[in-house]
Amino acid sequence: MKEGGLIVCDSSSIIALSEVCFLGVISKFAEAGARFYIPVGVRKEVVDTPITTKSFRLEAVRISGAIAKGNITVIDKPEMAAQVHEKSNLIMNLANNLLSARGKPIHLIDYGETEALALALVIGCPTILVDEKTTRLLIENPRGLHDSLENRLGVQIEVNERALSELSGMLSGLCAIRSCELVSVGYTRGYLDAFAPKGTVSGRNLLFGALFAVKENGCSISEAEIREYLEMLAPVQSGQRPENL
Amino acid sequence: MAGQFSNQSAIKDLLSAISENNTKWMKDLGNSAIKEAAITRDKATVSIAMICYSLSKVFNKDYYRKDRMRWDEFVIDLRNDLRRTIDDPAALEKVFSDIRRLDESVGRFVSQITDKAVSKKASTLYAYGISLGAASQLTGASEWAVLKEVGQTKMSDEQQSTPVALSSRFKSAQRVLEERR
Numbered sequence: 001m002k003e004g005g006l007i008v009c010d011s012s013s014i015i016a017l018s019e020v021c022f023l024g025v026i027s028k029f030a031e032a033g034a035r036f037y038i039p040v041g042v043r044k045e046v047v048d049t050p051i052t053t054k055s056f057r058l059e060a061v062r063i064s065g066a067i068a069k070g071n072i073t074v075i076d077k078p079e080m081a082a083q084v085h086e087k088s089n090l091i092m093n094l095a096n097n098l099l100s101a102r103g104k105p106i107h108l109i110d111y112g113e114t115e116a117l118a119l120a121l122v123i124g125c126p127t128i129l130v131d132e133k134t135t136r137l138l139i140e141n142p143r144g145l146h147d148s149l150e151n152r153l154g155v156q157i158e159v160n161e162r163a164l165s166e167l168s169g170m171l172s173g174l175c176a177i178r179s180c181e182l183v184s185v186g187y188t189r190g191y192l193d194a195f196a197p198k199g200t201v202s203g204r205n206l207l208f209g210a211l212f213a214v215k216e217n218g219c220s221i222s223e224a225e226i227r228e229y230l231e232m233l234a235p236v237q238s239g240q241r242p243e244n245l
Numbered sequence: 246m247a248g249q250f251s252n253q254s255a256i257k258d259l260l261s262a263i264s265e266n267n268t269k270w271m272k273d274l275g276n277s278a279i280k281e282a283a284i285t286r287d288k289a290t291v292s293i294a295m296i297c298y299s300l301s302k303v304f305n306k307d308y309y310r311k312d313r314m315r316w317d318e319f320v321i322d323l324r325n326d327l328r329r330t331i332d333d334p335a336a337l338e339k340v341f342s343d344i345r346r347l348d349e350s351v352g353r354f355v356s357q358i359t360d361k362a363v364s365k366k367a368s369t370l371y372a373y374g375i376s377l378g379a380a381s382q383l384t385g386a387s388e389w390a391v392l393k394e395v396g397q398t399k400m401s402d403e404q405q406s407t408p409v410a411l412s413s414r415f416k417s418a419q420r421v422l423e424e425r426r
Contacts, residue, residue, distance in 0.1 A: 005421055012377055015392055032424040045378075045388055056389045101284045110378030127421045131392075133401075134376035140407045148374040153280050176409075181418035188419075218377075218392025220401040228411050 005034040008120040009072070011045035011112060012132035012218060013179040014038070018046070018059040020213040022179070023066045024194065025186040030071040032189075037125065039084060041115040043067070043074045075119055088118035094167040095138055099146055100158045106149065108134060120174055127175050129182065131219040136176045142168065179214045180221040184229050203234040250281040253331050255293050260327055263300070263320070271301035279366050282383065283373050289334040291384055295362040296337065299344050302358050309351055319347045360390075368394040 017023055026036055038046070047064045050056035066072045075084075091114040099106045113135045120128045130136050137144045142164055150157040186192055187207050196206060211226045255274055262270035275297030282290040300323075303309050310316045322343050329336040341359055348358050367386035371377055372395075381388045395401075 005423065007421060011388060012392060015389055019389075019393075029422050032422075034422050050387070050389055053387065053389075056387070059389070104284055106284060106375075107286055107379055107383075108374065109376040110382050112378040113376050127417065132377045134371070134374055134379075137374070137407065140409050144407065145374045149283070152373045153283060155284070175417045175421075177414055177418040177421070181414055182422070184415060185418050185422050189424075215401060216396040218395045220395075222401050225411050229415075232412065232415070 006037065006123070006125040007034060007127045007129050007177075008037050008039075008116055008123070008125050009042065010116040010128065010130040010132055010135060011038075011042045012135075013129045013182075014042065014046045014063060014072070015059070016131050016179045016214045016217040016219045017182070018063050019217040020210075021062075022183060022186075022210070022214070023062055023071070025182060025191050026066060027069065027071045028186065028189070028191040029182070036072045036129070037075050037119065037123070038072055039115040039119040040074060040076050040081070041112045045112055075123070080119075080122060083122045084115060084118045086118075087121055088114040091117050091167070091170065094163045094170070098142060098160055098163045098167060099149060100160065101149075101153065101155045105160075106157070108145065109138065117171065117174070121170070126173055127177060129179065130176050131178050131214075133220040136178075136220070138167065139171045139174050139176050178221060179219045180211050180225075180229070183210045183214055184233060188233060204230055204236070207234045250277055250290075252287070252289050252293055252334065255290075255297075256327055256331050259293075259297060259300070260324060263304070263324065263327075266304060268301045268305045271297050271304065275301065275366070276369075279369050280373075283370055283375055286383055288383075289337060291366065292334075292337040292341070294366050295359065295384070296340050296344070298362040298365055299341075299358045302361075303344060303347065308353065309347060312351060315347070315350060319343060364390040364394045367391045368398065368400075371395060372398070372400050 017026065030036060047060050047067070051060035051064070063072070067074060088111060092109060092111060095109045095114065096107050097105045098108065113132060116128060116130065117135065134145065143159070146157050146159055183192070184207070187210065192206055192210055208226065208230060211221060211229060215221050215226065255278055258274055259271065262274065275294045278290050278294035278297060282294060323340065326336055326339045326343055330340060345357055345359055363384050363386045367380040367384040368391050370380035370383065371391060377388050377391060380386070381391055
């Protein structure tokens with residue numbers, strides 16, 4: 001796979017970022033050379049469908065603007081569509097036959113999510129921006145899904161080892177990042193400074209607020225991870241009194 | 246748990262829970278139904294889960310009963326329509342409209358209790374491990390509403406079954422987002 005500033009985005013991350021008015025962070029990264037790609041199905045989820053609703057129309061308009069400005073690119077080339085469609089169906093078929101209960105396969109994932117994975121594989125982009133935890137676990141730890149379902153449903157869940165090995169082989173080259181990683185890297189670059197003039201708000205408050213906002217909009221980051229980010233990127237300086245976060 | 250579940254017995258239990266005004270039972274029935282639906286993807290089971298959730302809220306709030314005549318009418322219609330669903334799952338839609346009608350006339354919020362039930366049950370499926378898209382598709386919820394619902398829960402704090410360390414994920418992000426100009 002090619003190394004580079006390419007990122008394929010799933011709808012979950014775009015939704016979380018737009019809900020907290022952080023599409024500007026994407027635009028800053030795009031200005032710095034990163035390229036954010038989405039498949040057609042993701043555009044449908046983040047623009048075409050919500051623009052018809054009262055509750056999410058403004059967010060859809062904002063995302064549509066980010067696409068129009070070229071900060072997010074929709075990959076809709078017909079010659080690529082067939083490949084993406086084929087790979088997406090293959091991933092969906094494997095994922096939806098990975099686990100079963102009472103002899104019945106559990107439908108884990110839908111086309112929209114596998115389409116983003118398929119696009120990443122077809123264009124050779126190793127990084128996928130995904131807040132949605134099932135897709136992320138399929139990439140990183142499919143057995144974790146088995147444990148989650150078994151514990152929560154209280155039934156025995158069987159693993160299809162053949163599907164697991166094929167799926168893991170297919171997705172092993174992908175690396176998942178979440179909107180909170182984007183926000184954290186953006187923080188280190190000063191991309192969040194637009195929210196408050198320098199010196200008016202402490203870095204810890206700014207980062208905490210930003211990470212908690214994406215968490216509240218569906219990014220699967222735990223409070224423990226938020227605190228880890230704070231210690232890593234905005235530690236309390238010696239002699240400084242820590243804010244009550 | 247799930248081995249014993251059937252839509253018909255859930256409806257019969259729901260009718261009993263209504264007679265007893267037992268909102269905890271209604272809630273538990275809704276939880277059992279959504280667990281079953283995670284496996285079977287049966288639309289009627291999903292509807293039952295949402296109806297149980299909605300009714301547990303409606304029966305729990307006094308202001309729905311303020312207009313006594315309206316409330317009594319609602320309970321009679323509800324019972325009749327629920328009984329019909331035992332033989333005809335299509336009648337579940339009628340039960341939804343009974344709840345919507347009551348909510349429209351006396352409810353206090355702009356968004357309806359049935360809409361809340363949809364996103365709530367979709368977020369429960371998501372918590373189990375069903376993807377956002379699959380949960381939304383099965384329940385008819387908007388992905389946006391489900392993510393908002395998920396954000397209000399402790400779900401991300403409870404489930405950290407990924408082997409990837411935060412520092413390594415951050416470094417990956419830094420690498421791919423490296424400035425190129």
